[in-house]
Amino acid sequence: MAISMMDAYTIELLKTHPYTFEQIKHLIENDELHRLTDKYDIDTDRFKTLFDDNALEMEQAFAGNYKVKFVTINGLKNLLRMRFQISDDQYELLPEGNGLQSLQIDPITxxxxxGMLSSNWKVERNKELLTLYV
Incomplete structure (x- = not known):
């Protein structure tokens, strides 16, 4: 499922607080998404639309199977922090400012x-270190 950066942020935010897909599904089906906006600044209308369009794909996205349509460098840094708990001190910015280098992660991550990055991003591995750039 291809989603926006904001949709990815919303999914990752909800997963860490911790909401399961089943809980979100229940809130959507019972028209109780307002319970989320009481706690978080999220676009519940957009979230409901994604769910209504394809609940199975939304469930897959909640499981981490999504591709972000357009990833910015700051968006990448935020998603690395939110989804993989990778902090700023675990990589270096490329001198050109168009990517990250010296990222040491396991093959599964x-x-x-x-799988998450939009097609304009390149990923290169040099031994133990990963470089991500546009």
């Missing part, structure tokens, strides 16, 4: 990152 690498595959998840590769």
């Amino acid at each position: 690498e595959q998840q990152i590769r």
Whole structure:
């Protein structure tokens, strides 16, 4: 499922507070999404539309199987922090400012990152270190 950066942020925010897909589904089906906006600044209308369009894909996205349509460098940094608990001190910015380097992660996380990034991003591995750039 291809989603916006904001949709990815919303999914990752809800997963860490911790909401399961079933709980979100229940809130949507019972028209109780207002319970989320009482706690978080999220667009519940957009979230409901995604669910209504394809609940199965939304469930897959909640499980981490999504691709972000357009990823910015700051968006990437935020998603790495939110989804993989990768902090700023675990990589270096490329001198050109168009990516990250010296990221040391396991192969499973690498595959998840590769699957999440939009097609304009390149991922290169040099031994133990990963570089992500546009």
